[in-house]
Amino acid sequence: MIRELLNDPETRVILCCGSGGVGKTTTAAAIALKAAEQGRKTVVLTIDPARRLAQALGLNELSFEPHAVKDVSNLYAMQLDMKRTFDEIVLAHADAKRARTILENPFYKSLSSSFAGTQEYMAMEKLGQLLASNEWDLIVVDTPPSRSALDFLDAPARLGSFLDGRLIKFLTTPAKAGGWALTRILNSGIQLFASTVSKILGGEFLADISAFVAALDSVFGGFRKRADETYKLLKAPGSAFIVVAIPERDPIREAEFFIERLISEGMPLAGVIVNRVSPTLAPLTIAASKELSKSASPELAAALELHMENLRVKSNEDRLIKAIKCPALLRIEDAGADISDLAGLRSINLSGNSL
Amino acid sequence: MTARAQKCNRYYAVSMNPAPRLHVVTGKGGTGKTTLAAALALSFAQAGAETLLLEVEGRAGLAPLFGRGDLPYQEVEIAKNLWGMSVDPREALLEYIEMYYKAGAAGRALAKFGVIDFATTIAPGLRDVLLTGKAYEATRRRPGNKSGSTFEGPWVYDAVVMDAPPTGRIGKFLDINAQLASLAKVGPIRKQAESISELMHSGMTTVHMVTLPEEMPIQESLEAITELRGLGIQVGHVFVNQMQEEKEFGTFSDPIDSTVATALRTEVDRYRKRVTRQQEQLKLLKDFDVIEIAHMGEEISFEILEFIATGLREA
Numbered sequence: 001m002i003r004e005l006l007n008d009p010e011t012r013v014i015l016c017c018g019s020g021g022v023g024k025t026t027t028a029a030a031i032a033l034k035a036a037e038q039g040r041k042t043v044v045l046t047i048d049p050a051r052r053l054a055q056a057l058g059l060n061e062l063s064f065e066p067h068a069v070k071d072v073s074n075l076y077a078m079q080l081d082m083k084r085t086f087d088e089i090v091l092a093h094a095d096a097k098r099a100r101t102i103l104e105n106p107f108y109k110s111l112s113s114s115f116a117g118t119q120e121y122m123a124m125e126k127l128g129q130l131l132a133s134n135e136w137d138l139i140v141v142d143t144p145p146s147r148s149a150l151d152f153l154d155a156p157a158r159l160g161s162f163l164d165g166r167l168i169k170f171l172t173t174p175a176k177a178g179g180w181a182l183t184r185i186l187n188s189g190i191q192l193f194a195s196t197v198s199k200i201l202g203g204e205f206l207a208d209i210s211a212f213v214a215a216l217d218s219v220f221g222g223f224r225k226r227a228d229e230t231y232k233l234l235k236a237p238g239s240a241f242i243v244v245a246i247p248e249r250d251p252i253r254e255a256e257f258f259i260e261r262l263i264s265e266g267m268p269l270a271g272v273i274v275n276r277v278s279p280t281l282a283p284l285t286i287a288a289s290k291e292l293s294k295s296a297s298p299e300l301a302a303a304l305e306l307h308m309e310n311l312r313v314k315s316n317e318d319r320l321i322k323a324i325k326c327p328a329l330l331r332i333e334d335a336g337a338d339i340s341d342l343a344g345l346r347s348i349n350l351s352g353n354s355l
Numbered sequence: 356m357t358a359r360a361q362k363c364n365r366y367y368a369v370s371m372n373p374a375p376r377l378h379v380v381t382g383k384g385g386t387g388k389t390t391l392a393a394a395l396a397l398s399f400a401q402a403g404a405e406t407l408l409l410e411v412e413g414r415a416g417l418a419p420l421f422g423r424g425d426l427p428y429q430e431v432e433i434a435k436n437l438w439g440m441s442v443d444p445r446e447a448l449l450e451y452i453e454m455y456y457k458a459g460a461a462g463r464a465l466a467k468f469g470v471i472d473f474a475t476t477i478a479p480g481l482r483d484v485l486l487t488g489k490a491y492e493a494t495r496r497r498p499g500n501k502s503g504s505t506f507e508g509p510w511v512y513d514a515v516v517m518d519a520p521p522t523g524r525i526g527k528f529l530d531i532n533a534q535l536a537s538l539a540k541v542g543p544i545r546k547q548a549e550s551i552s553e554l555m556h557s558g559m560t561t562v563h564m565v566t567l568p569e570e571m572p573i574q575e576s577l578e579a580i581t582e583l584r585g586l587g588i589q590v591g592h593v594f595v596n597q598m599q600e601e602k603e604f605g606t607f608s609d610p611i612d613s614t615v616a617t618a619l620r621t622e623v624d625r626y627r628k629r630v631t632r633q634q635e636q637l638k639l640l641k642d643f644d645v646i647e648i649a650h651m652g653e654e655i656s657f658e659i660l661e662f663i664a665t666g667l668r669e670a
Contacts, residue, residue: 021385021571050571249654251385279625282618292611299607303619306602306626313652336628338570 001242001271001328002350006035010238012136013127014270017143018244019254023275025049026339027244027332028142029057029077030348036075040137043076045126047119047144052340054079066130072342080144082122086112089125119144128230240270243326247274247317252324259326271328274321278314279333286311375561375591377494377554378516381525381579382565383572387596389416390655390663391565391648392518397664400437404513407493408433410441411486412520417441420660430493438512440489447485483528484535484548490517491551494559522579525562529555530586561591566640568595568633573640580643593643597650599630646670 005011016028025046032044043066049059057077058070064084066076090102102108112118123144130139233239241262245255255272262269284292289304289311296304321329332348339345378395382388389410396408410417410426418425418441421433426441433439496511520528532552535545554560562583566572580590604623607616637645646667651659 019384021383051574280618281622282615284615284619297607297609299605300609300611300619302602302604303607303623306604307619307622309652310622336625337632 001273001330002031002034005240005270006031006038006040006138009137011138011240012238013131013139013141013234014240014242015141015143015234016242016244016273017258019251022244022246022251023332024244025053025142026345026348027242027273027275028140029053030339030345030350031242032077032138032140033072033075033342033345034350035138035140036069036072039074041074041076041135042138042140043078043130043136044140044142045078045080045123045130046142047080047123049079049142050338050340052338056341056345069342080119080123080126082119083112085122085125086118124230128233131230131233235266235268237268240268242270243272245272245274245324246276247278247320249320252320256324259324269327271330272324272326273330273332274324275332276334277321277331278310278317281310281314282307375559375589376510376512376514377490377560378514378591379490379519379525379529379560379562380516380565381519381522381562382594383523383575384521386565386567386572387648387655388521388565389518390420390660391563391594391596392516393417393420394660394663394667395563396437396514396516397434397660398667399514399516400434401661401664402668403436405511406437406514406516407512408437408439409490409493409515409517410439411490411517413441413443417518420655420657422657442486442489444482444485447489448481451485451488481535481544484531484544484551487529487531487551487555488547490515491547491554494554519562522564522575525579526582526586526588529562529583529588531555556587558589561589563591563594565594565596567597568599568636570636573636577639591644593640593645594648595637595640595645596648598647599626599633599650601630602626 005014014028014031016024016031018024025048028044028046029049032042035042044057046054046057046059049057054060058067059077059079063077063079064081066078069075069077087103090108091099094102120143123141127139127141130136234241243255243258243262245251259269259272284304284307286308289308293301293304321331330350332350335344335347339348380388380392380395382391393408396406399406407430408417417439421439423433426433426439428441428443428446430438430440493512494510494515498509498511519525530552531548535548564576564579566576576593580593583590604627609616648663648666651663653659
């Protein structure tokens with residue numbers, strides 16, 4: 001699966017997605033490393049790498065632009081800073097005065113740093129920028145550690161519909177302006193709304209929000225268009241999604257949801273990587289182990305006990321993995337420790353058997 | 356002594372020496388935070404304490420553990436002495452508006468204009484005030500007085516357990532006041548935030564961490580503990596979940612197939628290394644009140660939950 005993707009010169013974007021804690025960042029870094037070693041100029045966009053992996057990639061808190069990874073030619077790494085990316089968009093689309101109004105507004109500060117979905121949105125934005133620069137043979141994206149893997153697809157729409165919503169329209173449309181047929185009922189609703197908000201949160205709340213929304217409105221036209229374009233790019237030939245999971249119930253369930261969703265949205269799903277799979281065990285069934293323990297020394301019996309437990313875990317894993325319906329599947333054995341250097345990334349066997 | 360002074364004195368006694376009654380459970384994603392929150396609540400309930408278990412992230416992770424499809428936005432009995440509820444910020448805001456303003460129409464108007472969605476998703480800190488507000492109210496609730504403003508009688512709940520957001524967000528989540536400061540400068544929400552903040556920083560509240568005996572989750576727990584202590588919020592237990600049992604393995608020399616023997620030795624070796632690594636990681640937690648939870652090796656069911664809860668009572 002990975003071999004075919006990397007051998008195809010048309011592949012320009014690989015997105016690794018899945019629930020949190022399944023090794024997305026490590027997988028993305030390993031794929032990028034392999035591509036770079038095949039001679040492709042590759043950048044890996046990470047969201048929140050573990051400290052030691054970040055060190056191995058030469059990333060620090062300030063690595064928000066692609067920079068060369070030491071000792072590996074063609075490999076570049078960068079981190080996403082969502083607030084900074086958001087700021088850049090505002091600065092690019094608004095005049096200086098308006099931009100300042102936005103950047104200083106308390107709502108903006110919240111939206112740019114903590115709104116569920118901003119990170120996903122900004123990852124898309126950054127990907128769009130990297131693609132537009134035409135500098136890269138391959139871009140590998142480690143998607144944000146969403147509560148649910150699906151957030152990655154939904155967030156741009158959610159943020160978009162929020163900023164396009166009725167409340168925003170109401171707040172940005174002066175009461176006298178045409179277009180809004182203000183019936184009496186609607187009008188009283190608005191007054192009720194304004195007075196309730198003022199009562200609960202104080203008058204400044206409403207002033208802040210109106211200022212923010214009015215200022216952001218001018219920026220958002222361009223903003224949304226860009227997101228739509230990036231979304232289209234994900235569907236285009238040259239993009240590939242890889243769903244990452246571990247062989248446990250919840251992450252596999254998330255992976256299945258994600259696979260279904262990618263297929264229904266017409267997104268190019270390359271396959272699934274299952275990390276942390278039990279390694280190969282002794283060629284001895286549970287029945288044979290039981291039989292053997294009857295005449296075994298206490299030491300061998302203890303080893304057989306462990307072996308049988310390992311077999312049970314493995315058969316549970318196999319059952320979970322077999323239920324996944326997807327074009328290709330790659331199992332990565334548990335390395336037994338956190339991977340935190342280039343040698344560790346290289347040792348991940350990405351060309352292993354599919355299915 | 357006037358009645359009022361008496362009340363103050365009693366309050367003083369409570370605030371000086373309170374046993375933690377609000378138990379906030381956090382952990383990195385995938386460490387078993389929800390399971391531990393449920394097991395902790397169940398252990399209190401088993402000991403006879405009237406306990407409320409709150410879910411605040413709408414993940415519907417708690418309900419299946421108690422054999423239910425979901426948890427509603429109201430307190431329902433899910434086991435003996437144990438009540439559960441899923442706190443939804445939209446519902447909480449509507450309830451709030453109705454409670455303070457007796458204005459159901461206003462709430463509906465707000466919903467119509469998307470302000471409920473707006474307020475509960477974007478307004479900094481507002482969502483968290485609403486989510487923690489329920490825990491605040493329930494923790495201080497007295498019989499016959501829902502708002503908890505009198506000091507008469509015992510508490511309705513002996514313990515409130517919250518399945519809280521993950522470690523990455525817990526500091527921000529509990530430090531309500533700081534979050535809201537830039538936004539709501541006056542008004543009842545602001546006042547409520549101040550009261551919640553007081554409870555969170557008092558001895559009545561304690562935050563338990565859930566982690567695995569692995570590098571990344573332990574690192575994240577340590578960072579969260581530092582952050583919480585910096586904020587003046589009390590940290591309770593560190594639950595280390597999925598601990599591998601330490602087993603004795605000797606070398607065997609039984610006359611068996613050599614391929615099988617080598618493979619079995621590899622399995623033993625791998626297990627030993629895993630336990631060694633686990634012990635090394637645990638050393639990082641030596642300064643904390645660690646409770647180890649054995650690896651269950653099967654999906655969590657209510658029986659498993661009871662088993663963990665019983666273990667917690669004895670710990």
